[in-house]
Amino acid sequence: MDDLYRANILEHFRDPHHKGVLEHPDASYEDISTSCGDRIRIDFAISNAHIADVRFDGQGCAISQAAASMLTDMLPGLSLDQALALDKQAILDELGISVGPSRQKCATLGLNAMKRALAGDHWVDEDEEDF
């Protein structure tokens, strides 16, 4: 359990990177977890099909907020295709922990918001694909 709250996660939770909103985002999406109410909004500045800038804002548990913060570190400079290719495992690797099914939704909340922002509403959340 103490593993679930490794120092890097708590650092990102306490001092999140790229926190805030962009004034005129080229793409933006806010995702709310219906099960726990956690909320992540993610804004993008896009130029030449590459991510020029990113901000996230939100509220919720340490896992969802730290995972979103870590995600934003990975994104600047990526092409949209590269960003959309990021999967759940990439986030879990970054978190460096194994999370149970009830917390996976927390870990991927920011990722799903990003995919919706970049791919539009056609995107299906990773967790929904199983159904």
Add this chain to the structure above:
Amino acid sequence: MTATMSGIREATDPSCTPTVTATATAAIAHDSAIDWRAVKADFPIFDHEVGGKPLTYLDSTATSQKPRVVIDTLHEFYSHHNANIHRGLYALSEAATAMYEQARAKVARFIHARSSREVIFTRNATEAINLVAYSWGRANIGPGDTILITEMEHHADIVPWQILAQEKGATLAYIPLDPATGTLQMDKLDDLLTDKVKLVGVVHVSNALGTINPVEEIIRRAHEVGAVVLLDGAQSVPHMPVDVQALGCDFLVFSGHKMCAPTGSGVLWGRRELLNAMPPFLGGGDMIRRVTMQSSTYAEPPARFEAGTPAIAEAIGLGAACDYLSAIGMANVRAHEVAISQYALERFAEVPGLHIFGPLDVRQRGATFSFALADVPPHDMASILDSEGIAIRAGHHCCHPTMFALDVAGTSRASFYIYNLNEDVDRLVAGLHKAAQIFGV
């Protein structure tokens, strides 16, 4: 454990009148003193560890655990008495019908109803409220009328009234919550209780805050303006003596699964005059007197509101749960929860940065504690406690308006019931210290 199989057979055999003592257990040791450790032993879920730790179950507000006598009642029913009710002309069906109706009588006694004809079996409290909103509400609420509820309601006592108000052009008004005390702002009642108010819906004990609301006063004053009062007893009926005649409410709803009974068992109690005048809820078999090609006449209550095959075994299980709780005594249940709440509040005071929502006076609250520990998010709190075998709930507890009033996204919530002991409080407090340490608060 003296809740022997013979005792249970006696309780579920319709040919003999079951007595409350038939389900009395070792829990009742000497005189009226209750051995709460023996009560806990009545619940098989605690026989096994969860993830190598003893289970510390602090989520009875969501659903209670089930005593062996209730589990055995289901097994017994399906093994020896299973048949559909109210239709069969054979012995098995007659026996099952008698058991189902005996369960209704047990529920009626449990809440001190005048008659078991006032007890309608539903799936849960939610369905019971929807029944009232659909049947009584559509017949009695019109444009310009007001439905008055509180900011402390569970979504089950909000959404059905929103649907009704939207359909009828009625107004939905709220008695506000004072976030500082976690109590209703009763001084607003004068302004809110106009003669436009046709129904008042109020939660007896809050599932989000533990607050016991002054329902006697609300009922009295609602009746002064001619309004009907629906009491949401989901968190009171399992935990304290509730007497519908003494309270004077018009409807009472509660869920069996929160009071030791199976899921799928719930109750709507209504005053007979009101029920008699109400149109049906669901249409189908068992709720009619006579069906012609174009129209039907309806059965008397309670059958009028129980269309289709009901949850027979579950209702009989609820009857067994009423017997079980009655054998302990609801006053004793309440006394136990007051004692454990007192102890919990003392121990909580030792935890730096811990904030308890709702009243701090045990006379004003049930044993449900919403809390915040510094800025530890509730979801993380639940995960950390889970790793210690402690089951709590985190989030909005189906009470968004309460959370808005408190200006929080959610809370962590620990609730205690008859199988909890002071050592569960100790485990929780140890878990809180662990969370504080992990989060560096």
